[in-house]
Amino acid sequence: MRLPKPRGVLSEWVVSRLADARPSAAAAPAADAWDDESLALWTLHELSYRGFEDADERAEWDPEVLHVRHRLETALEERLRSRWEQAGPVSVGVPSEVPSALEALVAEDDGPSLADHVRRRADRDQVLELLRQRSVYHLKESDPVAWVVPRLPVRAKAALMELQYDEYGDGDPNRLHSHLFARGLDAIGLRSEYGAYVDDALPETLEMNNAVSLFGLHRRLRGAAMGHLAAFEMTSSLPSRKMVQGLERLDLGGPMAAYYDEHVEADAIHEHLAARDICGTLAEDEPEQADEILFGAFTCLDLETRFATVLLASWEA
Amino acid sequence: MPERDYDHPDVVICPDGPLLLRNATSVQDADGVVHDVRRPVVALCRCEKSSRLPWCDGTHKVIPRG
The missing domain is CATH 1.20.910.10 (Heme oxygenase-like)
Known part of the structure; x- marks a missing residue:
């Protein structure tokens, strides 16, 4: 599999960062929209499955890349938990x-x-x-x-x-x-x-x-x-x-x-x-x-x- | 806490659900047809409404519980 087509500034940053193992000159930007953000996180997660032919394998554990993954995962988890809160969570x-x-x-x-x-x-x-x-x-x-x-x-x-x-x-x-x-x-x-x-x-x-x-x-x-x-x-x-x-x-x-x-x-x-x-x-x-x-x-x-x-x-x- | 052994029965009756059967190699259905088993666990229909007897296909979930 090859790296996906970017959908905004953040997924663009992720794709070019994975294609080139060197630390980026610029910090990862905020996502343009949800589409951009979900593709960026999907791409980062994929490094732990089968990876990409055109990505550097070492990126999976690169601190700069992990930092972005952490930021996106935190936002995703907060979103999922707030939906559970709104739905009226059941407790056993x-x-x-x-x-x-x-x-x-x-x-x-x-x-x-x-x-x-x-x-x-x-x-x-x-x-x-x-x-x-x-x-x-x-x-x-x-x-x-x-x-x-x-x-x-x-x-x-x-x-x-x-x-x-x-x-x-x-x-x-x-x-x-x-x-x-x-x-x-x-x-x-x-x-x-x-x-x-x-x-x-x-x-x-x-x-x-x-x-x-x-x-x-x-x-x-x-x-x-x-x-x-x-x-x-x-x-x-x-x-x-x-x-x-x-x-x-x-x-x-x-x-x-x-x-x-x-x-x-x-x-x-x-x-x-x-x-x-x-x-x-x-x-x-x-x-x-x-x-x-x-x-x-x-x-x-x-x-x-x-x-x-x-x-x-x-x-x- | 010391380690202990656990129950791991070969036949498990699920409440309002199928009968789980472990380690079987073949099952004969009500018409006498013998089916080979290729999985470690199979679910046998108990409501008789499955579309693929003798196996459970989840149909019991749409039958009102008496």
Whole structure:
């Protein structure tokens, strides 16, 4: 993957700073807009995943670059937490209530459903647009979650590995979820290389990715990372089935439908592992993480709602 | 605190949800068809409304709880 196309003065600074390892002559400017800011943070986070062919690998741990990343992460975390505050955060009295509190959060979520639209009404161009946006995450599916493994107590760690093993294909590279998605993209004529559609990504898409990277990269945010994972898995099985129906309706079945088909079955299992064996035991072992788990779950649902709202509005759907 | 061992059952009944089964290699459904298992854990439908029996597909969540 090559460095993305800048969207303003800050992402321009980031891109040129990463392309040239030397300290910058000028300090990083303030972002022009949210779009510029989210692309800048996405680019900085990407250094810890697969990196860029045209970036210096040492930039990942360069203090000047880290300073900018820290500034942007602080702003993002404040934004996410203030939305949770505004939504009227739930708090659990006893850690053992975490799985049922997660279930209640998911049940109360009334955001618009992209999968419903795909199943019934979306046209081919809309589905391709949705898949291009989704590709930013699905081509690295589960990777940010993997960072959390060493930070968990015994039971949550074993449960996360049980889940991740399945995400990563149970040892079979052909069944790795990100690989299944790449095969699906190829089959419907979209580009499947890692990061192919970042230049087309909506700021909402970048923010979803930035949030999950933020949670995955910081040990302090392990509870939020696991809550986010639980909400993601708990809202996947039924919508994945609708995606299969919509893709088949539009003659886009085959490998892309197979990717979603895999998630109908896998996530019907994973949601229980995530809510009970991961989040439930984490809250029991580290009670101060209970409310963080719910913050992470809310963030997952809220960012998906924002993404779906913008996309559906752009289609006048 | 000293280390202890934890429960890790092979069969787990989820409240208002499926039955989780660990370490199975094959499952025979109600019609006698045998399905290979390729995952460390599978979820077996208990509400009988799944579109892909014997596996759970989450359909129980849209059925009113009696």
